[in-house]
Amino acid sequence: MSGTLVELVNVGKRFANGTLALDGFTGTIGASEFVALLGPSGCGKSTVLRLIAGLTSPSHGSVHRAWDGERKAKRRAAPPVGCVFQEPTLMPWASVWNNVYLPRRLQGMCRRDAAGEVDEALARVGLSGFANAFPRELSGGMKMRASIARALVTRPQLLLLDEPFAALDEITRSRLNDDVLALWREHRWSALFITHSVFEAVYLSTRVLVMSPRPGRVVDEIAVDLAEPRMAATRTSSRYVELCGRVSQALERAAADAAEVSHV
Amino acid sequence: MSEDVGGDDRRRHGRLSAWLQWLAPIAVGAVLLGAWEWLVRAYDIPKYMLPSPSDICEKFSAETHALGQAWWVTMQTMLLALAAAVVLGVAAAALFASSRLVSVSLFPYAIVLQVTPLVAVAPFIVLWIGWERLWLTQAVCAWIVAFFPILSNTVIGLDSADRGLRDLFQLYGATRWQRLRWLLAPSALPYFLAGLRISANLALVGAIVAEFVIGPQADRQGLATVILVSQLSQDAPMMFAALALVSLTGIVTYFGVHGLSYMLLRRWHETGRKE
Numbered sequence: 001m002s003g004t005l006v007e008l009v010n011v012g013k014r015f016a017n018g019t020l021a022l023d024g025f026t027g028t029i030g031a032s033e034f035v036a037l038l039g040p041s042g043c044g045k046s047t048v049l050r051l052i053a054g055l056t057s058p059s060h061g062s063v064h065r066a067w068d069g070e071r072k073a074k075r076r077a078a079p080p081v082g083c084v085f086q087e088p089t090l091m092p093w094a095s096v097w098n099n100v101y102l103p104r105r106l107q108g109m110c111r112r113d114a115a116g117e118v119d120e121a122l123a124r125v126g127l128s129g130f131a132n133a134f135p136r137e138l139s140g141g142m143k144m145r146a147s148i149a150r151a152l153v154t155r156p157q158l159l160l161l162d163e164p165f166a167a168l169d170e171i172t173r174s175r176l177n178d179d180v181l182a183l184w185r186e187h188r189w190s191a192l193f194i195t196h197s198v199f200e201a202v203y204l205s206t207r208v209l210v211m212s213p214r215p216g217r218v219v220d221e222i223a224v225d226l227a228e229p230r231m232a233a234t235r236t237s238s239r240y241v242e243l244c245g246r247v248s249q250a251l252e253r254a255a256a257d258a259a260e261v262s263h264v
Numbered sequence: 265m266s267e268d269v270g271g272d273d274r275r276r277h278g279r280l281s282a283w284l285q286w287l288a289p290i291a292v293g294a295v296l297l298g299a300w301e302w303l304v305r306a307y308d309i310p311k312y313m314l315p316s317p318s319d320i321c322e323k324f325s326a327e328t329h330a331l332g333q334a335w336w337v338t339m340q341t342m343l344l345a346l347a348a349a350v351v352l353g354v355a356a357a358a359l360f361a362s363s364r365l366v367s368v369s370l371f372p373y374a375i376v377l378q379v380t381p382l383v384a385v386a387p388f389i390v391l392w393i394g395w396e397r398l399w400l401t402q403a404v405c406a407w408i409v410a411f412f413p414i415l416s417n418t419v420i421g422l423d424s425a426d427r428g429l430r431d432l433f434q435l436y437g438a439t440r441w442q443r444l445r446w447l448l449a450p451s452a453l454p455y456f457l458a459g460l461r462i463s464a465n466l467a468l469v470g471a472i473v474a475e476f477v478i479g480p481q482a483d484r485q486g487l488a489t490v491i492l493v494s495q496l497s498q499d500a501p502m503m504f505a506a507l508a509l510v511s512l513t514g515i516v517t518y519f520g521v522h523g524l525s526y527m528l529l530r531r532w533h534e535t536g537r538k539e
Contacts, residue, residue: 055431078437089428092532093450105446106436134531 004028004066005158005190006052011061013047021047023215029158032188036201038247039211040255045194049160052192053081078107082151084164088143090135096122097131100149121149124183141172148180159191177204181230198251202243203230210250213258220250315501320508323501331490335509338486341399341471345406349463353414354456361422361448378412382470386477398481406470413462421455422448454533457525464517472510
């Protein structure tokens with residue numbers, strides 16, 4: 001697993017109600033890679049994220065994480081992972097500062113020791129002036145920024161983003177895409193970005209994993225070799241358009257294959 | 265980084281409503297009392313049937329000391345019962361939330377407390393606790409009535425914590441205590457306060473009913489005793505004065521808990537919003 005942070009091998013996941021969410025899912029996330037996981041709604045993308053985060057276990061197959069050995073040695077140590085969910089999932093009763101402080105607080109760090117990291121994380125997402133605000137005083141985009149700051153405060157090796165901008169308007173979404181890319185360029189953590197937008201997947205990632213409809217598995221893998229840094233002009237470049245076309249075709253093929261199998 | 269924040273219109277609208285919230289019930293009260301006074305005078309209704317508000321006020325000022333003492337006795341029972349309901353209700357809810365097995369095993373018995381008629385069990389509680397500690401018997405009776413809303417609401421509140429936040433706490437390896445302290449307790453707070461709002465007045469009703477059922481005592485005469493004695497002596501103005509005191513206490517208690525809720529929730533919860 002040299003250079004590989006996470007490896008899922010032939011993973012299947014069946015829920016208690018009998019639904020088979022994943023079947024034969026195989027994929028990797030390498031160090032400093034930005035991987036987009038793309039697939040139709042309900043194909044098990046979020047289940048992959050939960051498996052990697054250790055929030056659920058596979059029914060069969062295996063999930064290897066680079067930090068598993070270290071965690072076994074130190075019981076209850078949190079994984080070096082940050083999570084940003086579809087909703088900002090901020091604690092409404094706590095200020096933005098306290099929300100960002102949460103991961104460190106749960107790791108037993110006192111406010112004084114964590115203050116530097118929290119302030120830095122807030123500054124990174126442009127929320128320094130809103131440290132004392134409560135979540136309901138923020139707009140949707142600002143809430144999502146706070147959520148990103150919370151995920152980054154522990155300086156994770158891997159950032160898991162589960163359709164974080166799906167509920168935002170196009171302008172805010174595009175701006176947050178650029179902000180996440182800028183943060184990634186600066187810090188080079190690995191990222192798994194779950195989305196069902198072809199354009200977002202291609203714009204953000206270094207590699208796109210295309211999933212089949214449920215039960216989900218990786219049916220195609222497309223390397224994204226767009227020039228860095230990516231910006232507004234990238235979205236109109238011929239290479240971007242070509243890659244979007246390839247990814248769209250892969251998605252359509254996956255859907256067609258699944259429909260064929262279900263008819264048989 | 266300049267997205268929209270907050271809304272002033274809502275706050276201005278909230279201030280207008282606050283005035284109306286005070287004025288409207290006072291106006292309704294004044295109209296009702298005026299109509300009552302007019303009815304008694306116009307139809308010359310005898311005092312023992314329906315005393316007028318002015319008769320009740322007269323009695324109130326003449327018997328302020330006696331009514332005040334009785335009120336304080338009832339308040340002591342009520343406050344003791346409410347404190348016990350809060351402590352035991354929250355503790356039981358935390359216990360229920362800690363284990364699904366504990367919850368399904370014990371919750372039906374908590375419902376038994378809610379549906380048990382106080383009138384039927386009060387004599388037994390007297391026997392169990394003893395005649396020499398009737399104050400405790402009264403408090404236990406009032407507690408039985410006040411306990412369930414706090415338990416039930418807090419259980420729902422503890423269960424209502426956001427699934428995403430639960431995942432986050434799990435991801436960062438939170439201990440049970442951290443989960444309870446930083447996630448479940450704040451999530452349950454609005455529900456607990458809604459339960460407290462119901463329980464506070466139930467504790468008052470429980471304290472009075474318990475005194476009715478157990479009977480008057482020489483050394484601890486609460487508002488129920490005042491009501492009973494004035495009924496027997498056909499002193500209707502005194503009875504109505506005691507009832508008015510119960511009503512006023514209920515209203516003040518309700519708005520007291522409402523104020524507490526507003527103070528604790530106003531910055532983050534919908535129920536703390538003044539719209």
